Amino acid sequence: MDARDLDLRRRTYAVIVETGRAPRAEELGDSGEVLAGWRRLHDGHALVLNPATDEIRMLNPFSVVPSAFRVRARDRWWYANCAWDAFGVCACLHVDGRVETSCPDCGEPIAVEIREAKPDDESLRFHVLVPAAHWWDDIVFT
C-alpha cells in the first residue's frame, strides 16, 4: 500500500465521515484510477468492495449498505458490519453513541448506550463464531 493508495483511502474515508455515505469513484478523480486504487486497497484489507459492482461495501467499521447494526453518533445514524464494528463507529469517531441491533436468538431488540467508551448494559454478551485466522476468508460472513 503506497502513499498514493493511502491518500485515496484517506479521501474515501473523509467522505463517509463527513456525509455518512461512501463516495462514488468519479467524486474522487478519474474513475478508472480510483477503481484500480480501491481494488488494491481491497486486496490489502483496507476497505471491502462488492465484487460484482466494484462499489464500496465496507469502510470498516462502517457498512455502506444497510445492516442489522445501527449506530447513533455525531447526530447521524450509521450502519456497521457487526457488533464489534458498531462499537467501533463510536471508537473511531471518538464520540458517545447508541448501538441498536437485535438478539439473534430471540429477536428482541437490543439498545446500548456508550458513554466515554463504556456501555450501559453489562448483561449483554458479544460472541465471535469464526476463529481469527479465518476472518478474511469471507469477511461478509464473519
Add this chain to the structure above:
Amino acid sequence: MNLFRSEEHIERWLAGREPGATMTATKLSELAHAWWGDRVSPDWVPHTREQNQAVLDRLGLTGEFWRLA
C-alpha cells in the same frame, strides 16, 4: 459477530454448534476502541499482523482462536 442478551441466548442460538469466543459488552468496547480508534485518522497506516495480535494479547484475547492469519 453478534450481540446477545445473555450467555443463555448464545447457547440456545448455537444449537449444539461449536461455540466461538464470548465476552462482555465492556470488553467488546475496550476491544473496539483499541482496534478501531485510529481508523479515520488522516495519519492512518495499515497495522501489521503483529500490531493487531498485540492489541488482542493486551486484552487477554489469547490462544488459538484469537491467532490471526
